[in-house]
Amino acid sequence: MSKSKGISNPGIRRLPRYYRFLGELKKQGVERISSRELSALMNLTASQIRQDLNCFGGFGQQGYGYNVSGLYSEIGRILGADKSRGTIIIGAGNLGRAIAAHINFDTRGCRLIGVFDADRQLCGTLAGKTVIRHTDELEVFCNENKPEIAVLCIPKANTQEIADRLVSLGLKAFWNFSHYDLSIDHEDIAVENVHLGDSLLTLTYAAERLGTE
Amino acid sequence: MSKSKGISNPGIRRLPRYYRFLGELKKQGVERISSRELSALMNLTASQIRQDLNCFGGFGQQGYGYNVSGLYSEIGRILGADKSRGTIIIGAGNLGRAIAAHINFDTRGCRLIGVFDADRQLCGTLAGKTVIRHTDELEVFCNENKPEIAVLCIPKANTQEIADRLVSLGLKAFWNFSHYDLSIDHEDIAVENVHLGDSLLTLTYAAERLGTE
DNA sequence: TAGATTGTTAATCGATTAACAATC
DNA sequence: TAGATTGTTAATCGATTAACAATC
Numbered sequence: 001m002s003k004s005k006g007i008s009n010p011g012i013r014r015l016p017r018y019y020r021f022l023g024e025l026k027k028q029g030v031e032r033i034s035s036r037e038l039s040a041l042m043n044l045t046a047s048q049i050r051q052d053l054n055c056f057g058g059f060g061q062q063g064y065g066y067n068v069s070g071l072y073s074e075i076g077r078i079l080g081a082d083k084s085r086g087t088i089i090i091g092a093g094n095l096g097r098a099i100a101a102h103i104n105f106d107t108r109g110c111r112l113i114g115v116f117d118a119d120r121q122l123c124g125t126l127a128g129k130t131v132i133r134h135t136d137e138l139e140v141f142c143n144e145n146k147p148e149i150a151v152l153c154i155p156k157a158n159t160q161e162i163a164d165r166l167v168s169l170g171l172k173a174f175w176n177f178s179h180y181d182l183s184i185d186h187e188d189i190a191v192e193n194v195h196l197g198d199s200l201l202t203l204t205y206a207a208e209r210l211g212t213e
Numbered sequence: 214m215s216k217s218k219g220i221s222n223p224g225i226r227r228l229p230r231y232y233r234f235l236g237e238l239k240k241q242g243v244e245r246i247s248s249r250e251l252s253a254l255m256n257l258t259a260s261q262i263r264q265d266l267n268c269f270g271g272f273g274q275q276g277y278g279y280n281v282s283g284l285y286s287e288i289g290r291i292l293g294a295d296k297s298r299g300t301i302i303i304g305a306g307n308l309g310r311a312i313a314a315h316i317n318f319d320t321r322g323c324r325l326i327g328v329f330d331a332d333r334q335l336c337g338t339l340a341g342k343t344v345i346r347h348t349d350e351l352e353v354f355c356n357e358n359k360p361e362i363a364v365l366c367i368p369k370a371n372t373q374e375i376a377d378r379l380v381s382l383g384l385k386a387f388w389n390f391s392h393y394d395l396s397i398d399h400e401d402i403a404v405e406n407v408h409l410g411d412s413l414l415t416l417t418y419a420a421e422r423l424g425t426e
Numbered sequence: 427t428a429g430a431t432t433g434t435t436a437a438t439c440g441a442t443t444a445a446c447a448a449t450c
Numbered sequence: 451t452a453g454a455t456t457g458t459t460a461a462t463c464g465a466t467t468a469a470c471a472a473t474c
Binding site: 436437438439440441442444446448 | 455459461463464465466467469471472473474
């Protein structure tokens, strides 16, 4: 066991990637892997991997390396992928429906239990395998089902308002796709802002500089 | 003018965010802003902002601050948002269609000129405002229209193969949504991997730790 | 001129890399 | 035991912050 100096911030964002690669290796039937082999695969340094992993405990074995399947489960546990937190999507436009259909919530510690939209036309139709409900039903639904995580696929203008309402309904974590930097003043609330537009602009910037260096 | 020590890597990823906030301020009719005011708005330090911006030139004025609209254009130019690079989407499933309909390519230096899918059932139908074509037409289409940027919304298994094919057709930049870490060995190719699953797991991790610290 | 705020250098902090003793 | 590879400390590198002279 480490005395847990804590993993670096960049390290935290590497954890899901470790998890993904280890899952792949496990699926391929690989039993053990050294930090060196994994570093080659993932384009990191072996040192970095050992530092990252050792923050959570000594998962490896000298002279052997890491047991793939064991490490996979450990990281899954660290990430909370073994949980099953009730999750709702707010906004059933193109993006909300794509996320409902496209994201595998279950393997990431989440269970999709509801999709909501303000447009009555959409209510009753399906987003993935989930029936779309009207946002008026949020209060009743949340009191009954106690979801913890909300995915926000709504226009910028409504985001803060809806988020505040959901906080008051007990939601604890927000995956925010609106073009708005959500930051919630309550402590004990987690927010992950996804700005696809920013990501595209980063690519544009890189394209702009190709062949320059 | 700076002698361009170069912006930090995290700094590069902050540029689109600066652009977004300045665009908002401009829309609100704000004329000037100091690094201090902007830092409060964006949750950064004033020093950081001055460092980031000064890498590209002295856009500010002592005693005054920055001209919002001028700085907005400068950053847009740096990012390449003023260009109009031909862009195609490969894969017209839920995600591909959501991106076609949801992302404003034009304001980010990209012009969506084609959407392709391997499923003939989809061909001829619309993704956003763009007709879906069969991937068999890629060669002819690319030779005629010379797209530079490809958005990959295809299954993991096909990603590397399709990417290689597109590289040989002259594509220069890849916005990759497949569950696969695309890395292209050719130099002079830019890749931006978007792993929505990793993003969700990061949120799960944060949710797991709420109230812990 | 006085006040404000940048541009820029120096100091600090944090993350990554290198090195190696511990140990399987 | 010999070889391999971790866990962990120390050295390096890079990014952020602080400070302040330049200047509008």
